[in-house]
Amino acid sequence: MRGLAIQSDVHRQVALMSKTLFSRPNMEKLMRMTDLDLQVTNDLEKEALLNKLRGSLRLSSGGRGNSDIYSISFKHEDRDVAKKVVQSVISVVVENTLGNKREDRAGAEEFIDEKIADYASRMAEAEARLAAFKHEHVGAMPGQTGGYYQSLSATKTQLREAQLQLNEINNRRREMQRQLEDLEEEDDEFGFGEFDSPEVSSSYDSRILSLESKRDELLMRYTERHPSVIQTTSLIAELKVDKQDELDELAEQAEEEGVPSMGLQTSPVYQQMRAMLSETEARAAELNVRVGEYNNRVTSLEERVDSIPKVEAEFKELNRDYSVISRQHNTLLQRRESARLSGDVEKNASGVKFRVIDPPFVPLEPTEPDKLLLHSGAFIAAIGLGGGLALLLSLLRPVICNRRSLERLVGLPVLGSVSMIASVSEKKKALHEKLLFASMLLFLFLTFAGVNLGQSLLST
Incomplete structure (x- = not known):
């Protein structure tokens, strides 16, 4: 299952188990399980019994070759109590191990869930800050239409192109106006008629019709509030006012001098040139609006030139914060899934399993005291006591053995x-007397050796 779940440190768990086994709660639990607590009547006796349990209980490893095998031993004057204590220790170890694993897994999952909720909240806040920043600095964000400097360069290029087209249109309009003036000067023919008649035309009619057609085309693409539409509508109104002024002037001339010549008014060339002039003026008005718009854009972008680096730096910082939080959130989600998978794996294959190889048992002979050592000590003590008694008697009742003593x-x-x-x-x-003393001493040695040899044979 390596790589699929969280791998626990088995040796660390075993070491922790061995340390917690001798804790006071576990010792008190052993007392209750073995009914040893019934023997105590006060706190002092309870404390003494706890110390005795802790001192008599031994948990030893099997050595370097068998480091996964542990032996539990307990010494007590009652063999049944000793066996019961060892059995209770095994039960406590198994219960604590399973309980600790469940508690550790639940605690880890709860901690990860809390962190996931915290990072989810922080990620939502980071997303809100990033969205608000983008909305506030729209058009100045890195990556939008090539960035700020690319946008400024493109706008200036568009401004130059619009100004060039406007200059071309203005030159064309002046040339057409000059040609119309030449035609009007060369024409000496006059006609008479009624200026209030519907058939009487004006020099502004074709221009008005052309501009109205142009406005209809603009309304198909833009709204009435578009600068080009507003400019065209205003120009049409001005032409209508000029037309009315022209008709009024012609009417006054008709009253004073008669109706002027209508040759140019009915000339196709003249009418076509007037129509072309109207279109040129409409195009010039449109380009004027476009040049003004591009000028405003360039001015707006140039005003923000100092704030753009700050905006880009702040945007990168917000992106970096969001990326870090998002990455941590995704990592925690993966850890939670790994923890859940680890729990499922441990249900079937636990990292630490305690299996009883040999059930608790008591030996036929008591382990304490060591009879060989006890007999040897008694033998040596007897010899020493006899020698000491003889020395004491010689000191109490001295005997003169030579001349110097006398x-x-x-x-x-x-x-x-x-x-x-x-x-x-x-x-x-x-x-x-000497033979009797030597015989008794030899008998004592033979008796000591025979007793110890017989006990060793019985124990094996």
């Missing part, structure tokens, strides 16, 4: 000494 005792010089010559019967008696 001199020290009486404080007078001794001139000589007479040796004692034992008889044959006395020599036999002394020999018998």
Whole structure:
């Protein structure tokens, strides 16, 4: 299952289990499970019993080759109590291990859920800040239409193109106006008629019709509030006013001098040139509006030139914060799924399993005290006690064995000494006493060796 779930440190769990086994709550639990708590009547006896349990209980590893095998031993004067305590220790170890794993897994999942909720809230706040920033600085964001400087360069290019087209249109309009003026100067023919008649035309009619057609085309693409539509409508109104002024002027001339010549008014060339002039003026008005709009855009972009680097830096910072929070949120989601998968895996294959190889048992012979050591100590103590008693008697009832002892005792010089010559019967008696002492000493040694050898044979 490596890579699919969270792998636990088995040795760390076992070490932690061995440490918590000797904790006070577990010792008190052992007392209750083995009914040892019924023997105590006060807190002092309870504390002494707890210390005795903790001191008599042993948890040992099997060594380097069998580091996964542990032995539990307990010493007590009652063999049944010792066996019951070991069985209770096994139960406590298994319960604590399973309970700790469930608690650890639940605690880990709860912690991860809290962190996920926290990062989800922080990610929502970061998204809101990023959206508000984009809305506030729309058009100045990096990546929008190539960035700020690309947008400024493109707008200036469009402005230059519009100004060039406007200059071309103005030149064309001046040339057409000059040609119309030449035609009007060369024409000397006059006609008479009624100026209030519907058939009487004006020099502004074709221009008005052309502009109205142009306005209809603009209304198909834009609204009435579009600058080009507003400019065209205003120009049509001005032409209508000029037309009315022209008709009024012609009417006054008709009253004073008669109706002027209508040759140019009815000339197709003149009418076509007037129509072309109207279209040119309409195009010039449209380009004027476009140049003004591009000028406004360039001015607006140039005013923001100092704030653009700050906007880009703040935008990068917001993006970086959001990326970090989002990455942490995704990592926590993966960890939660791994933790859940780990829980499912541990249900079928736990990282730490305790299996009882040998059930609790008590030996046929007590483990304490060590009889060989006890017998040896008693033997040595007996020999030492006998020797000490003989030394004490010799000190209490001293015997004069030589001349120097007598001199020290009486404080007078001794001139000589007479040796004692034992008889044959006395020599036999002394020999018998020595043989009896040696026989008793040999019997004592043989008895000590036989008892210890027999116990060792029985224990094996």
